[in-house]
Amino acid sequence: MKPPIVLPESVPMMRSHLAVLLCFALLAGQTQGAAAQVVSGRVHAAPVVSGAAGAAVRPVNLTSGLNITGSQLTPLAGVLPNAGVLPTVSALPSVQAQAQVLQAQPAAAAVPAAAASPIQVLPASQQIAPKAAPSAASEAPGAAVQAVHPAAAQTDEAQAVQAETKGRGLLAALMRALRGEKTAELFQGGRRGQGFVPTAEPTEVDGVQLDPKPTLPQASTALSRASLPGRRQSLLSRLFGRSQAESIDLPGAPQDVAGIEAALRKFVSENPAQFGGISVDSLYTVMAKKVAGKAGLADVVYVSFRQQHNAVPIEGSDLTFTVKLFNGRTTIVHTAAQLYQDVTVDTDGKLSETDVLAKAASRLGNLPNAAEDLLDLGSKIMHLGGQWRAVSLRMSKALSLVVAVDLNTGEAFAWDPRMHVETEPAKQAPVDLPGTAVGRGVADGPMKEGVEPDVLPLGHVEIKTDDGKTYYADAEGKFTVQGEGDKPVTLSVRLNGKFARVNDRSGQALVVTVVAKPGEELRVVFNPAGAAETALAQVNAYAHVTRIHDWLLEQGIDLEAFKRPLPIVTNIDDECNAYYTPYNPSLNFFKSSERCANSSYNDVIYHEYGHYVDDKAHGGIPNGGLSEGWGDIFSMLLTKQPVLGRGFLKGQAQDYIRHGENTYQYHSSDEVHDQGQAWGGFGWKLRKALVASLGEAEGAALASALVVPVMLASVRDIPKAIEAVLMRDVDQDGETPHFKEIAAAAKAHGITVKKPKPGLSEPLVTVDGDGPMGQMVRAIARTARALANVSRTQVRAVSTAASAKGMTLAAAPAKEIPADAQVKAKVPFTAGALIRGQVRREIQRFCDYHGLQYELKEYKGLLESDFLLTVEGPYSTLKQLTDWLQSLAN
Ligand SMILES: [Zn+2]
Known part of the structure; x- marks a missing residue:
């Protein structure tokens, strides 16, 4: 249980807005449970065809899907009879009320508004199949939730949230919503997609239900610390006699990578308190690379260790050092750690090789020839199903799936594909x-x-x-x-x-x-x-x-x-x-x-290559947002201009994907491509500032030298990456000569960088939006949007009867779809509590008037309802309906 939000006295404006929102919520007055309300047309819509193919496996895309605007579909011909026409947006007054609320909030402008959602007719190969198709039995409200829900666990979560809502009352629930703990999302392609077609991770491959990827629990030692050289001492360190800590020089000043690695190990063993008492013998070296100094920067050695237990690696643990070589001194300027103390799983396990194969084969749907098909990726300690486990990791070549079998319990977990297709030159x-x-x-x-x-x-x-x-x-x-x-x-x-x-x-x-x-x-x-x-x-x-x-080799990135x-x-x-x-x-x-x-073409190729480098440098992509930004930075630095994906979108006013001049304000919970804009934008703005002060050649070279080798610093998010840039800038006196440019580029994306001082300092980089004020602004904007808005509208035409002309929808480009083609569409959308009733009634009225077969499921939350409309009828009539929903979302 979290304490209720306390409003700071200094923000009367915020308070008044909150009051308005409270009124909205009280007016809406919804405290229903989670049961879905189902409204059906004359004939219950047949189960949506779940499609032969599931979502294609595209783990790291250029975009989160592209916004294909509705305007590219055929304009509707003819005018429908009055009674069958849907009301204009202005006839739904609360949509305007919502707009006013947002306008009345200047701070909301800093928050990216929910983008208009696309209407897209997906070809059959791109159909996103629900985990389970609705069946006749699913018409019971409780079961209906289950039927369309992408994951049963989320249903439970939704029910739990709403049960809690009921128990704690309206005010508590609103507070909950304000804190950003939204009710669970009920449909695929949640808010994060900002209306783009979601490219969610697959939940099923070849009939095998997948588990979530391994996750990480709270580390027992989590550390991120800069320790700068320099002659000056802060007043505090003088007072407390910490002068010896002003910089950490490695004894003997080793200059080569192997010598530095050995000295770091010695340093860890001599300072057990700093590293949670982790035995140095339990650390193995993941990476140790020297990046030669360029553009006036000193040589840097990046060393990254990982923990192991009984010689089995603990996935996700790390201890990384940034070491600078200054005129015969070898100085640790940054230390980061994610260490786990009590990982004491039995690594010997009870399972024999035969047992492991049997469990893995069974987990992969009775995989035939398991002994031949399953590649042995070794034993690892991974956090799966909520606990640390010693597992045998295998990869099925036939299914391109990884399976981890718990060596002690025999439980098996399966996730994402891997393949090792590599040849020796x-x-x-x-x-x-x-x-x-x-x-x-x-x-x-x-x-x-x-x-x-x-x-x-x-x-x-x-x-x-x-x-x-x-x-x-x-x-x-x-x-x-x-x-x-x-x-x-x-x-x-x-x-x-x-x-x-x-x-x-x-x-x-x-x-x-x-x-x-x-x-x-x-x-x-x-x-x-x-x-x-x-x-x-x-x-x-x-x-x-x-x-x-x-x-990248020229920039010092040299990977196996x-x-x-x-x-x-x-x-x-x-x-x-x-x-x-x-x-x-x-x-x-x-x-x-x-x-x-x-x-x-080059913009896009460099972007995707960024993911490859990020993956290979760290044995797995550490952070999705940072990874998106890496690709964009590489592209901008190499093409020497800020536009990513020039000319990618045809016939649109904005023909590119992202831009280095963006004003996105970083927040760690945003969608990964959004987050990536902060790192890409930082990189471009830093380059621009350095070029302005040093000229094109020198400025560009320095920007690359400051930013690119951060790839080897094994950082975990964008703020940490910016801190690593700052560490690259540190000179032998503990000064950061380009602090001004670095800080300004970070500030443009809502990230504040403190000027480092000689001696130890705790995190130098903070996220503005993470403060109490930033969180409140985001929560208010989110709540205002949720209350009176239609959002996340997506039209998926998942099935069609062949039209009179024999054309199948799946194969036809949208503009060639005949107006009378029979189309079945599945439309998930969300409507705020103030307008959901009216939206529901309008859909019913319209569908009944036109004789459409439809089914409308509603999942009521406190502030909004998630709807799932399944409707079948002539393309032009359905288009009328989905355009209307779209206009509300706009
Ligand atoms: Zn990408």
């Missing part, structure tokens, strides 16, 4: 025929019709000769192959190299075959003539992945994973996105469509 061979490999693609930005392609070097490309030898080009695409006398050599080249391997889906994979004669300069040209999209996409993918790989080719899938038959697959590294790009450009 072949050896370099002696040479004597020189050549160059290039391809025609787009150097910068999306493909544009009528624009002559650029010639791009194909660095590190693999060249195979007919005598079975393999060679590699250098970074500029130059190579030499060995010949024998006058004998011609036949070369076969694919877009396959040391660091990138293109796997094209268009059926037109590029291959070049060249016959080389001694004495001739060899020229391997991919896509020599064409402006064909499929060819440009392949060349772009190869050239830009290779380019960012080489650029970089030594292997990264699979890149191009021209996937889908549209408007791109994605990276964590654990199973591959970048994936979609074809162009009427709405979006082919996503295989």
Whole structure:
């Protein structure tokens, strides 16, 4: 139980707004339980087809789905009879009341408003299947909740919340809502998506229900501490005699990575109190890398340890150090820890190898050939199902799923796919025929019709000769192959190299075959003539992945994973996105469509590559928001401009995805792409400020040197990443010469950076919105929106009878859908307590008038109701209805 919110005396304005909101809530006066109210039309709608395919597995997308606006659908022809027309928005007065409430709150402007939701007709392959389709039995109110709910656990949560609401009374419940503890979301694609098509993690793959990924409990030692060098002492440290702590220099001042790692281990063992008494023997090294100083910064060594128990790694634990090398001194400037003291699980376990295989196979739906199919990923200690467990981790190659079997209890947990498809590059061979490999693609930005392609070097490309030898080009695409006398050599080249391997889906994979004669300069040209999209996409993918790989190496990011080719899938038959697959590294790009450009171009490629680096640097992406920002930062620094996804959206006033000049205010609970804007925006604004003071070349180099190696600092969120930038700026006197620029770039995103002082200091970076005032402002804006608004409207046309013209909806672009096509749509939406009754009645009236088959389920909460409308009828009539809902949401 949390204490009630106490309003600060200094905010009378807030108090008056709160009073208004309290009145709204009292007027609404809803304290119903969780039972769903179901309203049905003449014939109960048949169960929604749950679709053969579940949601595609796209764990890390470019966007959270793209906003396909309703205006791109066919305008409705004809006017419907008056009685069948829905009221205008203004006829629903409380929608305006809501607008007034928001307008009356200046602070609300700082909070991103709920974006208008898209109406999108999804092709069959993208249908998001409910976990269980509603059945006839599900018409009972209690069961109905179960039937459409994405997860049973959430239903329980919703019921628990509402039961509690009833017990504690209206005021307590409102306070609860104000504190942001909203009632559970009942539909897929919750608020976080801001109206975009959700790309939720899959809950089922090939009939196997998935568990949540492993989580982390509260650490027994959680630490994030800067300790700066410097001659000055603060008054406090002088008073308390802490002068010896003003900087932590490692004895003997080791300069090499191995020496520093050993000295850090010694430091941990000599200071047990600081690290929760963790034995240094229980730490193993995850990463130890030196980043050479650039642009005037000192050399930095990043070292990251992880705990193990009986030589089994504890997943999620870490202890990281940032060490600077100043003129013969080796100084720890930052320490962060996430350590667990009482992880004492039995790692020997009772289960035999045979038992483990049997449990894993059974968890994966009686997987056949388990012994062959399940790859052994070793034993680990993971936090699964609410407790630490020693598990045997296996991966099914057939299902691309990971399964963890508890070695003591035999319980098995399954989640996300992994795949280890990696090959060793072949050896370099002696040479004597020189050549160059290039391809025609787009150097910068999306493909544009009528624009002559650029010639791009194909660095590190693999060249195979007919005598079975393999060679590699250098970074500029130059190579030499060995010949024998006058004998011609036949070369076969694919877009396959040391660091990138293109796997094209268009059926037109590029291959070049060249016959080389001694004495001739060899020229391997991919896509020599064409402006064909499929060819440009392949060349772009190869050239830009290779380019960012080489650029990151220059910035000091040198990972083991970089030594292997990264699979890149191009021209996937889908549209408007791109994605990276964590654990199973591959970048994936979609074809162009009427709405979006082919996503295989530099902005998008660099963004997705950011996820790959983030994943590989840390053995798993530590933070979704930070990861989104990494991709955006790489893209902006490499393209030297702030727009991400230039020209991605066709025919729209805003044709890009995100912008470095954004004004997003960071909050740790926001949707990951939103959060990412703070890190991307910080990076761009810092670059801009440094370029303004130092000039383009020097400013850009310094920005990259300050920001990019933070990838190796193993930080856990965006504020910590900004703190790590500050640590990179620290010089040997404990000064931060670019503090002003760093602080200003952070402040632009609601993050305050304190100027570090010599000596120890606790976290230097705080989030403005995390203070009591920020939380209240957010809570009020959220509550105002929830009370009198329709939100999260999404139309999913999940099934259709073939129309008279024989056209299936799933296959048709939206604008070609005939007005009389029979469509079944599933429309989840949320309506605030002040208007939900009217919205419900209007839908009933409209559907009855037009003779539509429909079913309307309502799940009443205190402040709002979640609705699920399933409706079937002619496309044009349904469009009328969904447009109306959309207009309320706008
Ligand atoms: Zn992304």
